[in-house]
Amino acid sequence: MSTLKVNTLEEATSGGATYYTAKAWAVLDGTGSVNVTDGGNVSSLTDNGTGTYTMSYSTAFASSTYSWVGTVPHFTDNTKRAVNIFASAQDGTASVKTTSATKMRTGQTNSLNSFDTKNICITVVA
Amino acid sequence: MTNYRVIYEDPDHPEQTAMVLVPSDNWLSDAMDGKLPPISVYWELQDDEQKAIDEGRHSTFKHDPSKWEKQFTAPRIGKLTEEEAMEYLVMKDIPRRVWSVEYNRPMFKIVKKEQIPTNRQFRNAWEMTQ
Numbered sequence: 423m424s425t426l427k428v429n430t431l432e433e434a435t436s437g438g439a440t441y442y443t444a445k446a447w448a449v450l451d452g453t454g455s456v457n458v459t460d461g462g463n464v465s466s467l468t469d470n471g472t473g474t475y476t477m478s479y480s481t482a483f484a485s486s487t488y489s490w491v492g493t494v495p496h497f498t499d500n501t502k503r504a505v506n507i508f509a510s511a512q513d514g515t516a517s518v519k520t521t522s523a524t525k526m527r528t529g530q531t532n533s534l535n536s537f538d539t540k541n542i543c544i545t546v547v548a
Numbered sequence: 549m550t551n552y553r554v555i556y557e558d559p560d561h562p563e564q565t566a567m568v569l570v571p572s573d574n575w576l577s578d579a580m581d582g583k584l585p586p587i588s589v590y591w592e593l594q595d596d597e598q599k600a601i602d603e604g605r606h607s608t609f610k611h612d613p614s615k616w617e618k619q620f621t622a623p624r625i626g627k628l629t630e631e632e633a634m635e636y637l638v639m640k641d642i643p644r645r646v647w648s649v650e651y652n653r654p655m656f657k658i659v660k661k662e663q664i665p666t667n668r669q670f671r672n673a674w675e676m677t678q
Contacts, residue, residue, distance in 0.1 A: 448572075454666040455553070458572040465575040466641045469568040472671045478641040480575050481619050482593050485610040520597055521611060522590065523641065538668055 445488070446479055446546040452528060452538045461544075470525070473536025477544060478523040486521055488548035494528050495541050504531050505542055550576050552634050553664055556646050556656035557676050566674045568664055571637055579633035585622040590640050592618070634658050653678055 431441040448461030456469040468476040492505035505528045507519050518525035526544075529536040554569040578584065592615050600609040628636060638647055638656065646655045657676065665674070 453668065455661055455664040456568065456570055458570060458574075461572055461574065464572045466572055466637055467570045468641070469570070469671075471565045471567075471674075472668065480572075480578070482590065482611070482616070484613070484616050485608070486597070486606055487608060487610075520601075520606075521609070522594060522597070538671070 442547055444545050445483060445548040446544070448477060448542075448544045450475065450477070450542040450544065451540045452542055453540050459541075463546075471536075473528040473538055474525070475528075475542075476518075476523050476525045479521075479546075482522040483546075483548045484521070485548070486519065488521075488546055490519070490524055490544070490546050492526060492542060492544045494539050494543075503529065503537070503539075505544075549573055550630060550634075551661050552630065552658055553661055554634065554638055554642065554656055554658050555664070555676050556642055558643065559645060559649070559651055559655055565672045566676045569637070569641060571634065575637075576630070576633055579628045579636060580630065582624050582627040584625055584628070584636065585619055586625055587636060587639050589615075589618045589622050591644075594644075631658075 431443070432438045433441065444462075446461070446463035448464045448467075449459040450461075450467055451457040451459050452469070452473065452475060456467060456475070458464055458467045463480045464477055465480045466478045468478070470476060490507055494503050494505050497503055505526055507524055507526055524546075527536055528539055528542060550571055550573065552571065555566055556569070557566050558564055593611055596611060596615065597606070597609060600606045635658075638658070642656065654676075
């Protein structure tokens with residue numbers, strides 16, 4: 423297997439738009455004893471409690487300004503649910519979105535209730 | 549798929565429930581294939597970032613490129629056993645205060661998956677048994 427090493431990927435046709443690729447991705451199982459179902463550039467998943475997890479990266483990102491998106495499955499009870507990054511630690515002293523890890527919560531969007539779920543899908547572009 | 553897990557408590561937040569770290573199989577495979585840099589490469593990055601957090605300039609923090617590139621350019625440390633890889637992961641992904649300071653009781657344990665409860669009804673009340 424060969425490895426392609428480039429700094430920038432550009433479209434060959436007119437415009438030459440730059441391609442931005444995912445630097446990490448994961449499918450997480452937040453139920454039972456939790457698990458990283460599959461992923462790339464993920465070294466571990468930490469179960470911090472109900473619906474609260476920390477995903478650590480194999481290779482740290484170059485800066486803290488990476489873009490992160492996550493989805494959770496649709497639930498038949500029609501409650502609105504989402505996966506969020508913790509904006510800051512509860513005591514306000516430390517960041518929980520660092521270049522080496524991101525702390526996240528799966529919860530109902532209209533309440534503070536956290537929940538455990540399978541098929542948490544995460545993509546990070548940096 | 550590894551059967552190991554790490555359970556730990558945060559000495560700075562004793563009110564928090566016990567945490568359980570699960571390694572990624574892909575990362576573990578890389579570790580056992582000898583693809584990891586020395587752990588000091590990650591510690592150097594973590595120290596720089598912590599300093600930025602402490603000084604309130606983390607929102608737009610960027611690593612020093614020469615230090616960041618060591619993740620790829622530093623000589624690899626060679627193949628690790630599964631147990632050695634778990635010890636490496638403790639030092640990489642668990643806060644240093646958990647494993648580098650001696651407390652009056654252990655703050656972390658490497659355990660088998662079977663020792664972790666699968667019933668999460670009282671998940672936020674889990675404690676590490678001694």
